[in-house]
Amino acid sequence: MVEIWSDLVWISTPTWVTPIPLDLGSASHGKLKADQWRTLGIMHLPLSLIRLWGLRESRDPQSQKCKELLDVIISLMSAVILASSQVTSPSIAAAYLTHMKSYMEGIKKLFPQYRFHPNHHMALHLHEYLCRFGPVHSWWTFPFERIIGMLQRIPTNFKIGMSGALFPCLLKNQLIHVFIQANWSKRYQKALLGPQICGPSSTRRNSALLQFLLVNPSSATLLTRVFEIH
Amino acid sequence: MATFEPAADVQAVVWNPRTAAKILPNLRNVLLQYDSSLEVEKAQFLKQLIILGLQYTISEKHFGNSCVLLKRCLTSNYFPAIIVSILKVRTSLNALRTLLVVRRYKSIPPSTSISLPGTFPVLGVTLWSSECSDLEIFRPEDLSCHFASLPFEYQGHGEAKVPLVIVISLARVSIYSF
Numbered sequence: 001m002v003e004i005w006s007d008l009v010w011i012s013t014p015t016w017v018t019p020i021p022l023d024l025g026s027a028s029h030g031k032l033k034a035d036q037w038r039t040l041g042i043m044h045l046p047l048s049l050i051r052l053w054g055l056r057e058s059r060d061p062q063s064q065k066c067k068e069l070l071d072v073i074i075s076l077m078s079a080v081i082l083a084s085s086q087v088t089s090p091s092i093a094a095a096y097l098t099h100m101k102s103y104m105e106g107i108k109k110l111f112p113q114y115r116f117h118p119n120h121h122m123a124l125h126l127h128e129y130l131c132r133f134g135p136v137h138s139w140w141t142f143p144f145e146r147i148i149g150m151l152q153r154i155p156t157n158f159k160i161g162m163s164g165a166l167f168p169c170l171l172k173n174q175l176i177h178v179f180i181q182a183n184w185s186k187r188y189q190k191a192l193l194g195p196q197i198c199g200p201s202s203t204r205r206n207s208a209l210l211q212f213l214l215v216n217p218s219s220a221t222l223l224t225r226v227f228e229i230h
Numbered sequence: 231m232a233t234f235e236p237a238a239d240v241q242a243v244v245w246n247p248r249t250a251a252k253i254l255p256n257l258r259n260v261l262l263q264y265d266s267s268l269e270v271e272k273a274q275f276l277k278q279l280i281i282l283g284l285q286y287t288i289s290e291k292h293f294g295n296s297c298v299l300l301k302r303c304l305t306s307n308y309f310p311a312i313i314v315s316i317l318k319v320r321t322s323l324n325a326l327r328t329l330l331v332v333r334r335y336k337s338i339p340p341s342t343s344i345s346l347p348g349t350f351p352v353l354g355v356t357l358w359s360s361e362c363s364d365l366e367i368f369r370p371e372d373l374s375c376h377f378a379s380l381p382f383e384y385q386g387h388g389e390a391k392v393p394l395v396i397v398i399s400l401a402r403v404s405i406y407s408f
Binding site for chain 1: 284285292293294295297344346350352353355357376378379380381382384396398400
């Protein structure tokens with residue numbers, strides 16, 4: 001792990017790549033997000049592990065096992081890259097399946113005691129979805145994860161049943177706060193509300209959005225529109 | 231795969247004589263070697279180029295954004311390079327051309343007993359010497375994608391330390407054909 005930490009410092013990436021915490025594995029940075037796991041898996045770990053395990057020719061059993069493990073990891077990362085590609089085709093889907101099978105066979109060989117999870121089974125069906133529905137970007141559920149994240153960050157008193165007219169209003173107001181605080185630029189507000197009610201002060205923005213919500217009582221409409229625009 | 235769309239970057243298609251600066255003699259020689267019709271004295275030195283929403287900058291501005299995989303023609307392989315300068319020149323025909331001045335990573339010295347254990351066609355991992363070659367000129371159309379890299383020093387049995395770099399392609403769409 002020390003070697004990987006030292007490599008994380010030296011790895012250079014463009015600015016559009018999601019940054020990875022340099023103290024990876026410590027509790028201080030909290031849970032990694034899905035995109036950080038993906039970035040770590042397809043960029044940082046292969047670079048570091050190939051340097052550590054892939055370059056030295058050795059016949060001792062430990063090195064051989066490390067190389068076999070590297071092959072298994074590379075198969076998994078290849079499958080992830082193919083599955084999350086922005087373009088797909090039957091041949092990419094077939095290549096994905098090949099790599100995923102190779103990964104699972106490798107795991108079975110290296111760790112015979114390991115029991116596969118339902119997710120592994122599901123991953124073997126992903127190639128069918130790639131063929132049927134196209135690239136995963138158009139049908140994965142990360143937008144819903146974002147909504148869940150927003151809802152999780154709303155402060156509550158953990159009392160169920162605070163219903164009636166007040167709670168939906170509070171919830172809407174909190175959602176507005178979240179939208180405004182989370183990378184929601186003026187452009188999106190203008191697109192949603194029109195330029196005439198977008199002022200510089202956050203209070204004005206809040207009240208304008210609240211007004212919009214009160215006129216359009218279904219908050220689902222707002223969410224849908226916000227995410228359509230975002 | 232990235233294709234250059236001039237309309238995507240206004241900076242790249244507008245000529246501003248006020249910001250044009252004199253080209254140093256060594257760079258002028260490189261330009262002439264690339265294209266003998268490029269007999270220009272002044273150029274605009276851009277700090278970045280935006281292609282399909284991705285920011286390609288000179289290494290002085292951001293090293294990670296300057297690391298690119300290039301391909302000279304359809305048949306050749308991709309190779310990693312660092313963008314040193316981005317030039318906008320006005321040719322004798324009054325046409326604007328944007329050019330990349332890059333230094334590509336050299337191949338590993340043959341004396342070094344090191345190679346990647348296998349091929350990683352999907353990941354696009356390659357191993358290079360961390361030394362860079364002389365300046366070369368490329369067109370923005372030759373750009374493929376960014377790459378992430380890890381520099382390190384390798385020492386084989388009884389060999390001197392060799393500075394190397396592992397490169398991984400960051401093409402969001404696979405650049406390898408399936």
